[in-house]
Structure formats: structure tokens, C-alpha cells
Amino acid sequence: MLGALAGALIIATSAILVRQSGASAAPASFFRCLxxxxxxxxxSVRDRRRRPALPARGRWTAWAAGVLLAVDLVLWSRAIGYVGAGLATVLANLQVLLVAGLAWWLLDERPSRSLLAAVPAMVVGVALISGVGSQHTYGANPGLGALFGAVASVAYAAFLLVFRHGMPAPGPGNNAVQPLFHATVGATAGCAVLALATRDFALGPAWPALGWLALLAMSSQVVAWLLITNSLPRLPAALTSAVLLVQPVGAVALGALLFAEHPSPGQLAGVALVLVGVLVATAAEPLLARFRLLSRSRAMGRAG
Structure with a gap:
């Protein structure tokens, strides 16, 4: 629990560090991975001394996942510039719906009823964050920021599916260190290609920009990822979703505290709808299943 909570709190600072660096989207993402x-x-080298090396297919899959992560990071960093650090992080949570949608389409994994029930709330929430129906919204271009954030979520959802496909089978002899290293290799290369393709090289003064990005790399890309990937599989689903909500809530709070980001009431209502949708989509079904199991057990006990 403490590991997952610490990881979520660390990731909540990601958008803050990107904005603090002053770098544009592609360089910020590239140096974060590099x-x-x-x-x-x-x-990874230390892990290979105790466990089998990731097979060639797993490495190729992790590299491909890393390229998708690069697309996500660059688009998400662009969204920060348009809609602010806090709201961009909230928009990233759309991946909860998109992972399920892609899994249904590609892997025939039917989504739960609770997730389908969360779709309308999250769609309305994104519309409110983008400024639909309001003339007073926070952000240089909240509509474009919402668009970049939504497309980034698609890339992140695809990354999660590919990354999961390349992970070794769960067990005491496996962890995420080697796949995460190879995915970061792919992400570094992908960010470099995107920087060249978009001619996005704006870094600003090397110091302190590179210092902020080095801190981002060590905190979010290394420590937080390892904490979360090793902690969340051991937690109940309902608790997992509650812990992960710390990330967007923390980002909105830090954005307001450090950068005076003050979303409009309509945008804050959108934030609330997106977060409620995440909670319903990830927690409701396991809780209902447990309740049904408990009810059946009590009925069988009474019958006995």
C-alpha cells in the first residue's frame, strides 16, 4: 500500500517538473527517458544475474511498447502547454476506458458493466475540461489541450496493452525491471524521431532545464514505475483505483499551489466527473462481485 501510494504521489509531480524545466514537448520527453x-x-543487469534474461520476442515487444510511450509522452507534454499541468494529468486518466476498449477490440476481452456505466460521465468531464459551453476557462487553448490529452491517452492505452503482452508470466521469479528498461530504450528512440520529425528542439538554458528533467527521470520514470508495477498487483482492485486517483488530484493541487493554475468551476466539475468515472470503472465491479459472492455464501449458510 505504501509503495503504491508513494509511486502515485511521485507521478503526480511529473507534469510539474515538465513545466518547471521550460523545455518543449519532444526534448522534455527525450531527456526524461534518456x-x-x-x-x-x-x-536490468543486476536482475539478469538472478533471473532469466528477457527473450528476444519480449525485448522486441517492449521496444514497440516504448515507441507508443514516446507518442504518449510527447502529446501529453504538449497538452501541458495548452491546458496546464493539473488538467493535462487528469486527461491522462482516460486510458482506463481506452485500455478496456482496445482490449475488447483486439483481444476480445469484454469490458465490465461498471466500466460501460462510467463512459458518459468521463466523456462529459472531458468536454467540460475542454471548455465546451464556457467562455471563462483556464489554459492557453483548453480545447486543443483536451484533444492532445485524449490522443495521448490512446497512445498510452496501446502502450499498456503491448507492454503487458511482452511481460513475463507473473510469478516470484519475474518482475518488471527488464521489460521497463527495454521499453524505455524504445521510448528514447521514439522521442528522438518525433523531435526530428516535428523539428522540436526547444530546451532553453541547459541549466536548470536538464536538472529538472534528470529529477523527472529518476523520480517518475524509475522510482515511481518500479514502486507501482511491484505494488499494485498485490493490492485489491478497489484499493488500487483509490490509490491511483492520488495522481490526478495531486497534480491539480500542485498546479494550483506552484503555478497558480486555477481551472474554472466548469473545468473542476469536469475533473470530478473524470475521477468519478475512473473510480466507478475500476472499483465498482470487483466490489459488486465480492458482494454477490458474500450474499451467495450467506444464503448457502442459511440453507445448510
């Missing part, structure tokens, strides 16, 4: 590689590489 600075994480030496640490993840050392951990």
Missing part, C-alpha cells in the same frame, strides 16, 4: 536509461540498465 536520463533514466543508465539506472534502469544497471538494475
Amino acid at each position: 536520463f533514466a536509461l543508465p539506472v534502469l540498465g544497471a538494475l
Whole structure:
């Protein structure tokens, strides 16, 4: 629980550090991944001394997942510039719906009823964050920020599915260190290609920009990822979703505190709808299943 909570709190600072660096989207994403590689590489080498090396297919899958992560990071960083650090982080939580949709389409994994029930609330929430129906919204271009955030969520959802497909089978002999290292290799290369394709090289003064991005790499790309990937599988689903809500709530609070980001009442209502949708989509079905199981057990006990 503490590990997952710490990871979520660390990731809540990601957008803040991107904005603090002053770098544009592609360089911020590239250096975030590049600075994480030496640490993840050392951990991966250490892991291979105790566990089998990731097979070739797993490495290729992780590299492909990393390219999708690069698309997500660059688009998400662009969204920060248009709609602010807090709201951009809230928009990233759309991946909860998109992962389920892609899994249904590609893997025939039918989504739960609670997730389908959460769709209308989250769609309305995104519309409110984008400024639909309001003339007083926070952000240089909240509509474009919402668009970039939504497309980034599609890329992130695809990343999660591909990354999960390449992960070794769960068990005491496996963890996420090696797949995460190879995914970060792919993400670094993908960010470099996107920077060249979009001619986005704006970094600003090397110091302190690179210092902020190095901190981002060590905190979010290394420590937080390892904490979350090793902690969340051991937690109940309802608790997992509650912990993950710390990330967007924390980002909105930090954006208001550090950068005076003050979303309009309509945008805050959109934030609330997106977060409620995430909670319903990820927690309601496991709780209902447990309640039904408990009810059946009590009925069988009375019958006995």
C-alpha cells in the first residue's frame, strides 16, 4: 500500500517538473527517458544475474511498447502547454476506458458493466475540461489541450496493452525491471524521431532545464514505475483505483499551489466527473462481485 501510494504521489509531480524545466514537448520527453536509461540498465543487469534474461520476442515487444510511450509522452507534454499541468494529468486518466476498449477490440476481452456505466460521465468531464459551453476557462487553448490529452491517452492505452503482452508470466521469479528498461530504450528512440520529425528542439538554458528533467527521470520514470508495477498487483482492485486517483488530484493541487493554475468551476466539475468515472470503472465491479459472492455464501449458510 505504501509503495503504491508513494509511486502515485511521485507521478503526480511529473507534469510539474515538465513545466518547471521550460523545455518543449519532444526534448522534455527525450531527456526524461534518456536520463533514466543508465539506472534502469544497471538494475536490468543486476536482475539478469538472478533471473532469466528477457527473450528476444519480449525485448522486441517492449521496444514497440516504448515507441507508443514516446507518442504518449510527447502529446501529453504538449497538452501541458495548452491546458496546464493539473488538467493535462487528469486527461491522462482516460486510458482506463481506452485500455478496456482496445482490449475488447483486439483481444476480445469484454469490458465490465461498471466500466460501460462510467463512459458518459468521463466523456462529459472531458468536454467540460475542454471548455465546451464556457467562455471563462483556464489554459492557453483548453480545447486543443483536451484533444492532445485524449490522443495521448490512446497512445498510452496501446502502450499498456503491448507492454503487458511482452511481460513475463507473473510469478516470484519475474518482475518488471527488464521489460521497463527495454521499453524505455524504445521510448528514447521514439522521442528522438518525433523531435526530428516535428523539428522540436526547444530546451532553453541547459541549466536548470536538464536538472529538472534528470529529477523527472529518476523520480517518475524509475522510482515511481518500479514502486507501482511491484505494488499494485498485490493490492485489491478497489484499493488500487483509490490509490491511483492520488495522481490526478495531486497534480491539480500542485498546479494550483506552484503555478497558480486555477481551472474554472466548469473545468473542476469536469475533473470530478473524470475521477468519478475512473473510480466507478475500476472499483465498482470487483466490489459488486465480492458482494454477490458474500450474499451467495450467506444464503448457502442459511440453507445448510
